[in-house]
Amino acid sequence: MTIRTGQCLCGQVTFAIEGEPMRVGICHCTDCRKESGSAFTYYGVWHPARTNITGESVEYRGQCFCPQCGARLFSKNGTEVEIKLGILSPAPTGLVPGYELWVKRREPWLRPVDGAEQFDENRPVADAGG
Numbered sequence: 001m002t003i004r005t006g007q008c009l010c011g012q013v014t015f016a017i018e019g020e021p022m023r024v025g026i027c028h029c030t031d032c033r034k035e036s037g038s039a040f041t042y043y044g045v046w047h048p049a050r051t052n053i054t055g056e057s058v059e060y061r062g063q064c065f066c067p068q069c070g071a072r073l074f075s076k077n078g079t080e081v082e083i084k085l086g087i088l089s090p091a092p093t094g095l096v097p098g099y100e101l102w103v104k105r106r107e108p109w110l111r112p113v114d115g116a117e118q119f120d121e122n123r124p125v126a127d128a129g130g
Contacts, residue, residue, distance in 0.1 A: 006088035010069035013055035017083065021046050024085070024095045026113065029102035029121075035063055035072060039107045042085045044095055051081045099123065 006015045021044035032041035053074065057064040062075050075082045085093055099117040100106070112118055 004088050004093070006083075008055075008066040008069055008071035008073060008087060010066060010071075012068045013053065013057055013066045013071075013073055015073075015083065015087065016052040017044075017046055017088075018050040019046070021083075021095065022080070023099070024097050025099045025101060026097045026116070027101040028105040028107075030105065031061075032102075033105070036084075039110060040100075042097065043082050044085050045080050045082050048076065048079070048081050051083070053081075 001019055004015075004017045006017075007013060024042075024044045026040050026042050028040045033039060035041065056067060057073060058067045059065075063072060064074050064076070065072050071087065072084050073087060074084060085095055097113045097116050099119065100113060101119050101123065102121055103112070103118050104120045106112075117123075
């Protein structure tokens with residue numbers, strides 16, 4: 001079984017994630033842009049039982065980050081953990097987005113990811129998440 005590891009910028013929060021993600025996505029929504037400080041957020045979603053996160057994190061509006069270095073790390077609910085894939089080592093991760101959310105806010109100079117589903121806003125509720 002594949003185990004991916006990663007850490008925040010200062011190394012205080014570490015990750016070990018087992019297996020493949022349930023899904024990988026990119027989000028261009030305003031909240032993700034502000035939270036990441038970039039044009040989009042790139043993330044993978046795993047079942048909580050497959051994630052081992054150690055170290056202290058702080059939460060703001062559902063997003064967890066390292067209180068020491070400020071790195072944005074993950075969000076979670078009872079059934080999923082959404083990991084910011086930029087924290088995984090080594091890069092590149094080899095994880096390819098299967099969908100993009102809020103493409104109506106995508107920067108015009110960014111091209112759609114080949115083969116990824118495109119959603120103007122969120123995915124349909126029955127399939128929502130991420």
